[in-house]
Amino acid sequence: MTIRNIFKRSVSDLxxxxxxxxxxxxxxxxxxxxxxxxxxxxxxxxxxxxxxxxYFAPEEEIIGYLPFxxxxxxxAATVGIAGMMHVKTPRGRDYLETFHExxxxxxxxxxxxxxxxxxxxxxxxxxxxxxxxxxxxxxIKFKKSQTSxxxxxxxxxxxxxxxxxxxxxxxxxxxxxxxxxxxxxGQKFLALREQIPALKxxxxxxxxxxxxxMDYVFSNINFSIRTFTILSWLFFGxxxxxFVYMIVKIYFFPETIRMPDLDNLPEIPHAPKIPGGASxxxxxxxxxxxxxxxxxxxx
Numbered sequence: 001m002t003i004r005n006i007f008k009r010s011v012s013d014l015x016x017x018x019x020x021x022x023x024x025x026x027x028x029x030x031x032x033x034x035x036x037x038x039x040x041x042x043x044x045x046x047x048x049x050x051x052x053x054x055y056f057a058p059e060e061e062i063i064g065y066l067p068f069x070x071x072x073x074x075x076a077a078t079v080g081i082a083g084m085m086h087v088k089t090p091r092g093r094d095y096l097e098t099f100h101e102x103x104x105x106x107x108x109x110x111x112x113x114x115x116x117x118x119x120x121x122x123x124x125x126x127x128x129x130x131x132x133x134x135x136x137x138x139x140i141k142f143k144k145s146q147t148s149x150x151x152x153x154x155x156x157x158x159x160x161x162x163x164x165x166x167x168x169x170x171x172x173x174x175x176x177x178x179x180x181x182x183x184x185x186g187q188k189f190l191a192l193r194e195q196i197p198a199l200k201x202x203x204x205x206x207x208x209x210x211x212x213x214m215d216y217v218f219s220n221i222n223f224s225i226r227t228f229t230i231l232s233w234l235f236f237g238x239x240x241x242x243f244v245y246m247i248v249k250i251y252f253f254p255e256t257i258r259m260p261d262l263d264n265l266p267e268i269p270h271a272p273k274i275p276g277g278a279s280x281x282x283x284x285x286x287x288x289x290x291x292x293x294x295x296x297x298x299x
Contacts, residue, residue, distance in 0.1 A: 132172035
């Protein structure tokens with residue numbers, strides 16, 4: 001069991017009564033270590049949920065959870081520089097040293113009134129979280145996508161495999177939430193939607209919905225990717241066309257190329273003196289002039 005599965009499995013355990021959780025016996029050393037980590041994660045999440053509930057409105061209760069990790073979900077804002085943070089509290093350092101995670105473990109908490117989003121370590125450190133009222137969400141983009149690839153198997157050769165994932169995206173007030181879900185995560189979201197009337201009342205869409213044009217441009221990952229792709233094609237397409245143009249010009253229309261008059265080249269000035277007795281080499285200036293002549297051939 002990997003660290004990411006420990007987090008998601010522990011979140012799943014939060015939804016089960018303690019008397020329904022399975023007990024394991026005759027564990028190996030590795031299994032005992034994994035069970036210890038899973039138990040510690042479970043206790044931490046229990047404490048985090050108790051602290052989060054202090055911010056709940058009257059009669060607000062937790063319906064379910066949707067956990068995310070770097071290994072199975074998006075990493076746009078949780079790896080590299082974006083994934084760094086300074087851990088200061090003893091409780092946060094203990095979490096870091098045990099699970100070796102900074103901003104990778106994230107959690108959506110669904111209540112009957114709101115959706116709460118947190119990076120677990122940020123909540124432990126500074127009680128940071130976002131709360132989204134269902135009424136403030138106009139539409140939710142929930143789009144299914146599939147990626148196919150071929151995997152080599154020794155007994156069957158190349159076998160086609162398909163990965164299913166979902167895009168979950170919505171705007172609530174000034175906050176935009178975007179995440180990539182696995183197939184299991186997607187089914188869990190649909191199940192939670194059936195349990196929460198306020199969530200079910202929100203329309204699902206295949207397209208991004210934003211409150212303003214500026215939000216659509218600057219907080220729309222798909223739009224940014226499409227724009228970058230188009231600009232990249234235009235840039236490299238222009239370079240290719242220019243290369244073709246130069247080849248055609250050189251081989252088919254050589255008379256159009258302006259050649260420099262090599263008999264009337266300007267004299268190379270003497271190299272300027274540098275304090276200390278040293279001077280720039282005339283050869284170096286000659287190289288510069290030669291490069292200039294070569295460049296003029298293509299203008």
